[in-house]
């Protein structure tokens with residue numbers, strides 16, 4: 072029963088509740104989140120961990136003037152529930168429903184759109200400066216996880232914000248977990264702080280004592296400030312955050328509401344950047360998630376009583392992981408790199424089998440790529456497995472630290488194409504276009520498991536320089552029984568001399584095959600050209616498509632600068648004067664299931680058929 076929750080229509084309503092009632096409210100929120108995620112899927116464990124913290128934030132800060140900036144944003148369900156979206160939370164991550172992440176277009180309470188990690192300090196600091204410049208009142212708070220703190224951008228933010236002369240609050244939500252266990256020296260450092268709370272705790276008291284030093288004339292003030300800094304050094308070990316200009320307070324129990332409210336009230340009154348170190352339990356309140364937070368980080372719908380999901384079976388990621396193990400067994404130079412996505416990219420088996428050649432570098436895609444460049448320069452064969460959307464972070468490194476070096480780095484680009492319910496921030500729709508700009512790169516786009524294996528063989532042993540194999544989230548789509556992948560740069564399907572040619576790549580090939588059958592019933596014959604290697608496009612394939620005189624190109628990727636546009640350029644260069652129609656993606660794609668999105672984009676078989684029936688000219 073949502074007795075209390077039903078009385079909360081905006082964060083202001085929290086003021087009416089006693090501490091005991093606030094705890095009761097947290098229970099109701101937890102129940103709602105568990106129920107919602109068990110239906111829709113979503114990020115359960117991270118959300119359960121920050122219920123008290125979010126309630127405390129909305130209790131202390133004004134929803135009118137103050138801004139909370141979430142990092143990654145996968146943990147903002149309580150925030151959504153408290154900010155007028157209680158009744159629509161059931162629609163989260165579904166088509167036309169709430170986004171799984173904060174979104175400025177969805178609510179005025181969402182200060183910044185997010186989905187990628189480590190942006191919150193920079194964004195919040197930008198907002199704080201805008202407030203200062205425009206004279207707007209209000210506090211700005213960044214809430215960042217210990218995993219997100221492994222991303223370099225977070226340090227760029229800290230570095231910049233540390234010298235701010237006003238209140239600016241960073242809350243570090245430390246649950247020892249990224250998706251998997253958090254890794255790296257910062258994780259070790261936070262563990263050190265956690266195990267010696269008293270060591271750092273004294274500081275708060277010292278600080279306030281020092282701050283109570285009387286106000287004095289300029290020279291004496293200067294002397295006292297210097298002495299204060301020296302005294303601080305002598306009295307306690309400062310944390311890295313203090314060395315970067317923040318006042319550090321903590322660690323605090325992130326499930327103790329009373330304490331959190333107190334700490335936040337105090338932090339609000341400090342005219343300086345403040346870092347509050349809060350300890351939480353990922354998955355708090357749902358035993359299955361507490362015991363296995365990795366499995367309940369991002370989860371599909373599940374049974375609340377047993378904590379079980381439908382069996383996932385094999386998918387592109389798991390097959391990639393197995394393929395890579397097989398290849399690494401034969402070749403000791405092969406190394407695997409992940410940027411905190413060991414499970415998602417299918418590398419758990421590789422990590423166990425080849426611990427010495429497995430590198431989880433944290434949420435640090437830029438570093439992952441440059442690190443791969445270094446490994447390659449040292450004679451290894453690095454395979455950098457990164458989701459398409461997160462590889463956007465590594466564009467400069469692909470050019471500067473791999474391609475220009477003329478080293479052999481292979482990218483395993485997972486989640487290429489439309490990903491479904493994560494929505495706009497996570498769609499893998501840009502990689503084909505941005506990789507196509509890199510000189511001498513080779514990019515494969517397999518549609519089936521056998522092609523995935525062949526593509527990696529080629530990338531690792533036939534290509535020079537940088538290469539990439541990109542494949543979608545989940546499983547392959549329909550494969551006609553009479554289609555055989557040859558392993559060549561392109562394959563064809565359907566009759567020679569057909570009325571028109573469909574050119575496509577990746578899983579859209581399956582939809583094209585279905586479209587071919589439907590169009591046959593309408594008296595239109597189709598031949599399909601399936602590009603296996605999308606960069607560089609094979610010269611023969613351009614001539615083969617041109618011969619048809621009527622070309623429809625379908626692309627599950629951004630149109631601007633994409634493969635389709637490039638293909639049309641190659642056709643024009645070859646003197647082609649026939650028909651060319653291109654359908655690709657021209658805007659950000661909102662959350663929905665993958666099939667719903669492809670349908671809305673006109674990229675499923677029905678969309679292809681409709682376009683051809685409308686635009687085909689004999």
Ligand SMILES: Cc1ncc(C[n+]2csc(CCOP(=O)(O)OP(=O)(O)O)c2C)c(N)n1
Pocket residue numbers: 117120142143145146186187188215216217218219220246248249250353368410411412434435436461464
């Ligand atoms: C640039 C980028 N890389 C990878 C991810 C995938 N990812 C989402 S959440 C997450 C772990 C975040 O850990 P933390 O910040 O500690 O939050 P927690 O889930 O523990 O609450 C990762 C790796 C991402 N969102 N953005």
Ligand SMILES: CC(=O)[C@@H](O)[C@H](O)COP(=O)(O)O
Pocket residue numbers: 114143145186368369415486490493544
């Ligand atoms: C929040 C985030 O960025 C990841 O948890 C992402 O949602 C994972 O997506 P997959 O479910 O495709 O692995």
Ligand SMILES: [Mg+2]
Pocket residue numbers: 216217218219244245246247248249
């Ligand atoms: Mg964490």
